[in-house]
Structures are given as C-alpha cells and as structure tokens.
Amino acid sequence: MSALTATERPTGVAPLRAVRPWTIAVAFGLLATVICAAGSWIPSLWGDEATTLMSARRPVSTLWPMLFHVDAVHGLYYLGMHGWIRLAGESPFALRLPSAVAIGFAVAAVTLLAGRRGGPKAAVVAGIVACVLPRLTYAGEEARSFAFTAAAAGWLTLLLLWLVDGSGRTAPASVRRTCWAVYAAGLALTSYLFLYTASLALAHLAVLLLSRASRPTLRAWLIATGCALLALAPLGLLAFFERSQIGYLADQSTDPLSLLWQPWFGNGWVAVAAWALILLAIGAWVRDRWGRPGATASPEGELPIGATLVGAAWLLLPTGAMLLVNLVFPMYTGRYSTFAAPAAALLIAEGLLVLGRFVARRSAIPAVAATGVGALLFIAVSTPAYLDQRGPYSKNDSDWSEVSSAMASVARPGDAVVFDESTRPSQRPRLAMHTYPSGFAGVIDPTLETPYTHNIGWADRVYTIPQAAARGRFDGVQRVWLVENDMDGSLHHYGLADLEALGFHETGRTVPTHRTMLIELTR
Structure with a gap:
C-alpha cells in the first residue's frame, strides 16, 4: 500500500x-x-x-x-x-x-x-x-x-x-x-x-x-x-x-x-x-x-x-x-x-x-x-x-476564619470581646474581626478607642483594659471572651489579671483554634 x-x-x-x-x-x-x-x-x-x-x-x-x-x-x-x-x-x-x-x-x-x-x-x-x-x-x-x-x-x-x-x-x-x-x-x-x-x-x-x-x-x-x-x-x-x-x-x-x-x-x-x-x-x-x-x-x-x-x-x-x-x-x-x-x-x-x-x-x-x-x-x-x-492555615499560620466561626458559635449579643494586643500588629487576633466580621456580630468591643478608618495608621487604636474600664466601657457587661494568641500552647495571658480585677472570673470554658484560644469570663 x-x-x-x-x-x-x-x-x-x-x-x-x-x-x-x-x-x-x-x-x-x-x-x-x-x-x-x-x-x-x-x-x-x-x-x-x-x-x-x-x-x-x-x-x-x-x-x-x-x-x-x-x-x-x-x-x-x-x-x-x-x-x-x-x-x-x-x-x-x-x-x-x-x-x-x-x-x-x-x-x-x-x-x-x-x-x-x-x-x-x-x-x-x-x-x-x-x-x-x-x-x-x-x-x-x-x-x-x-x-x-x-x-x-x-x-x-x-x-x-x-x-x-x-x-x-x-x-x-x-x-x-x-x-x-x-x-x-x-x-x-x-x-x-x-x-x-x-x-x-x-x-x-x-x-x-x-x-x-x-x-x-x-x-x-x-x-x-x-x-x-x-x-x-x-x-x-x-x-x-x-x-x-x-x-x-x-x-x-x-x-x-x-x-x-x-x-x-x-x-x-x-x-x-x-x-x-x-x-x-x-x-x-x-x-x-x-x-x-x-x-x-x-x-x-x-x-x-x-x-x-x-x-x-x-x-x-x-x-x-x-x-x-x-x-x-x-x-x-x-x-x-x-x-x-x-x-x-x-x-x-x-x-x-x-x-x-x-x-x-x-x-x-x-x-x-x-x-x-x-x-x-x-x-x-x-x-x-x-x-x-491551599491548606487552611497556610498563610503565616493564620486561623482567623476559624476564630470567627468559633466566636459565632459561643457568643451571645451583649457579650464583650477583648483581644490579645501583645503580639506583632500583623498577628493580633483583633484582625479576625476585620477580616471575618460575621462571627462578631452583636459583640461589644470595649477596648476600641478609634477605628482604623479614622486613624492615620492602618490598625485600630485601643485602650488598655483599665483605661476602658475607667470610661465605663465594661459597665453592664456580664460576660467577656478573651481572645488570646496560643502559639505552641504558650498563652500570653494578656489582660487576664486586669479583667479579674474588674470582677470577671474564668468559667473554665475555653474554645481552642489552630493558634488562638477563646477564654470565657463572667461576673
């Protein structure tokens, strides 16, 4: 052929x-x-x-x-x-x-x-x-x-x-x-x-x-x-x-x-x-x-x-x-x-x-x-x-999506949230509220001084817990969720003593996420 x-x-x-x-x-x-x-x-x-x-x-x-x-x-x-x-x-x-x-x-x-x-x-x-x-x-x-x-x-x-x-x-x-x-x-x-x-x-x-x-x-x-x-x-x-x-x-x-x-x-x-x-x-x-x-x-x-x-x-x-x-x-x-x-x-x-x-x-x-x-x-x-x-924590170990979901599952309207402010600004759990805000709906932010939209910098300006308390920010608050960085199981315990001085006490209820811990306090 x-x-x-x-x-x-x-x-x-x-x-x-x-x-x-x-x-x-x-x-x-x-x-x-x-x-x-x-x-x-x-x-x-x-x-x-x-x-x-x-x-x-x-x-x-x-x-x-x-x-x-x-x-x-x-x-x-x-x-x-x-x-x-x-x-x-x-x-x-x-x-x-x-x-x-x-x-x-x-x-x-x-x-x-x-x-x-x-x-x-x-x-x-x-x-x-x-x-x-x-x-x-x-x-x-x-x-x-x-x-x-x-x-x-x-x-x-x-x-x-x-x-x-x-x-x-x-x-x-x-x-x-x-x-x-x-x-x-x-x-x-x-x-x-x-x-x-x-x-x-x-x-x-x-x-x-x-x-x-x-x-x-x-x-x-x-x-x-x-x-x-x-x-x-x-x-x-x-x-x-x-x-x-x-x-x-x-x-x-x-x-x-x-x-x-x-x-x-x-x-x-x-x-x-x-x-x-x-x-x-x-x-x-x-x-x-x-x-x-x-x-x-x-x-x-x-x-x-x-x-x-x-x-x-x-x-x-x-x-x-x-x-x-x-x-x-x-x-x-x-x-x-x-x-x-x-x-x-x-x-x-x-x-x-x-x-x-x-x-x-x-x-x-x-x-x-x-x-x-x-x-x-x-x-x-x-x-x-x-x-x-494309893993859930692949961006600098961030778990803010998980933090927002955890907060939505446990917080009730009128609860207050206090964030760990002791870490580097780019790692502070407060940013979970700005990147995934739905989980924080109805939650009070008593330490907020000036929102980032009104600041010369890119981040919120915040009060310390005693400064916020002196301004009556915790008046009427019965429950607080303390959101702490939990890197390698080492909590910073930021603000815990200050909250206890205001009459709040740990209930023993905690919600761990990948690198963050939600701690419940009531009075």
Whole structure:
C-alpha cells in the first residue's frame, strides 16, 4: 500500500509549530489563572492581606493621609483594590482573584518570551513550568501586589525585547518613541505597585550590554529609565521616611540555604530541581556563547537575545542588588523577589530543553519525550508545595476564619470581646474581626478607642483594659471572651489579671483554634 499523500494526511491536529504564539500565551494564561484561583478561598487571610482589605475599605479621603504615614509603597495597589471590592465584595476568593488573573498575565508573558527564539515547543514548556512554580502559585492566591509586579515585569521585558531585538527595531521613529514612553510609564507604574520592582532596570541594562545594543538604543533606554526613576522620586522619599515599618526585618534570618529556596521555590525539593535546571541552562548558554563562537550578529554588531540571557539577568541581578542593600539596611524578604519569578520559570524551562537534547543525543529517546518527562517530574515535585499553599492555615499560620466561626458559635449579643494586643500588629487576633466580621456580630468591643478608618495608621487604636474600664466601657457587661494568641500552647495571658480585677472570673470554658484560644469570663 502506498504512503498517504500530503493531501490525504489527517488534518484534525495541526503541528505544534503551526500554533500561533498568542494562542499558546492565552491558553496558558487562562490555565494559570484557574490553577491559582482554585482553592484560593481556603487559607485564612493573614496580616498583610488584612492590611490590604482594611486599606481598601477606607474612603479615599482617609486613604491618602494613611499613605503619607505608612504603606506608601503599596498605595497604588490599595487604590485599585478600593474599587475592586466595591464590585466583587470582600470574600477571600474575591480579594485574591485579581492576583490569580495577574499571574495569568505573567505566565502568558513567559510563554511569549520563551517562544521568541525557542519556538512553540519552548513556549509550551515554559508555560507548564510557570503554571506550577510555587512562588507564582503562591502570589496568585494572595491579596497583595506581588502578582501584579510579576506580570508587569514580564510584559515590560517583552516590550524592551520587541524594541531592541524584534520587529520594533524597524518600526517608524514615531512608533518607537511612543513605545519608549510606554516603557518609561510602565516601569514607573510597576514600581509604584511595589518600589523594589525598579531594580528590574538593572536586568534590562545587563541584557542590553551583553547583547551589544547600539548606542541609539542605549541612549533611548537611559532616557526612558531616567524619566521613570525621576517619577519615582516622591515614592522613594516617602518610603525612606516610612522605613521603620519594615524594621522587623533586621531580626529575620537570611542564611544562604533559605535564600536559595525562599524567593521562588517554596520548598527544598523544588529548589534542588530548579537550581539544577537553571545551572544547566546557564552553563549551556555560556558554552554556546563563548565556548563556540559564531553567534550571528546584526549588521550593527548586535547579538540576538535568547531566553537564557534574559532569565539569568532578570533572576539574579535585581535580587542580588536587594541583598547587597540588605547587608547595610535590612529591607528584604523572599516575597519581594516575586517579580523575578517569571525569570526562574524561563530558566527552568530552558534547562528542561537542554536536558531533553542531551538525553536525545545519548539515547534513542526523542528530545520531545525526554523534555516532556522532565516537565512532568517538575510538576510532581511542585505539587506538594501547591497543596500546602491551599491548606487552611497556610498563610503565616493564620486561623482567623476559624476564630470567627468559633466566636459565632459561643457568643451571645451583649457579650464583650477583648483581644490579645501583645503580639506583632500583623498577628493580633483583633484582625479576625476585620477580616471575618460575621462571627462578631452583636459583640461589644470595649477596648476600641478609634477605628482604623479614622486613624492615620492602618490598625485600630485601643485602650488598655483599665483605661476602658475607667470610661465605663465594661459597665453592664456580664460576660467577656478573651481572645488570646496560643502559639505552641504558650498563652500570653494578656489582660487576664486586669479583667479579674474588674470582677470577671474564668468559667473554665475555653474554645481552642489552630493558634488562638477563646477564654470565657463572667461576673
């Protein structure tokens, strides 16, 4: 029997190379959004997310004064969330959904970056890795600005590469000027979402220098970046004056092992696999670039820009710069490098492709099959981290949802609640009342001095128990629920003696939650 002719071959499935890059980008962007949104309502909101919710609830007239006192570096995000919660509500799912969508955009950018020179196969592998990379799936279920910085960094990098190593090089001068203006505005707005994202400029500069960008290109980039940094000056000044807000980072451990896994990988096993693939990708790039001369340059002497160069500069330089500053002034924690997580996905995908080619050269296994098996193994090693992220206490051990449910089950209208105020502001159980208010309906808050909506800071201002008693706040109260932090079974006993001095006594009834204890007192 003769072989099928070209016209007789099945046409139901188009070859991968015929799939448009934007089709791959949209598909993986939607998939990443679904993966991040799935189960995002399960973990209890935690301190930073409470700050987001409480700041977004504020009238804009009180939000601006707050930002001139605290959290200026998150002001643009809070303003966006201010509008969002009025449309979508305040449930954990609603609060976290914008971040899931933002990660979808970040993953779409990763596929386009990988496919620029690697083709559809590289785009698909990068999309798979980005969809399961623990730092991205974590950011996609957290009501903070970090997911947006990852997306913005990805699209800004794409715009830069289009201008210097894509069809933008031959675009009309007016179009190029407009695109450089968009780049400058994008870098400024991204940095207003989170100030440290401005360090992305270091990565972009390195890419331009290592690819031998022309002088006009460097000049245009310097002008655009200079304008962006100038626009950031007010935020930088505010951040400097508000620097005491992150003073607690001085007590945070920054040992080398935690730095290898914390910023992007979530756990040690993912970090081992990821770094092995990243080093493989960088090693192959170094060999091809310097060990095998012959890279084709443009007539102007520029070299083509591959995903490995982009990923390495983007992953290492901004975070390296932040760590250097951290040696002098503590200002870094792993989540601050979220905007570089797409670069990690790029490099891991490149490592899988290199591994696939290596296996194919030394065995009968096709490169596609070897790469596919590697991608499946990376999914497998990342899955436990994903599942851990969606546990009920996965956000800094917060159990405020459980506290609210417990309070609803035992409190009666007219009962008073006194919260442990002795812990760090972001861990205080009082925030359970603001993040899950339904369980506290009808309960009196006698120690409240000024609600957060009327404060210059983001938190409530409270009286001590004796101060509240002197103002008659406990008059007529017969039952109090003392809500104490119960970390590792060690109660703080905050306010217990003061309540006993007012005639309240423990009944012996307690309601434990994951890290909190509700203690009943009556008189």
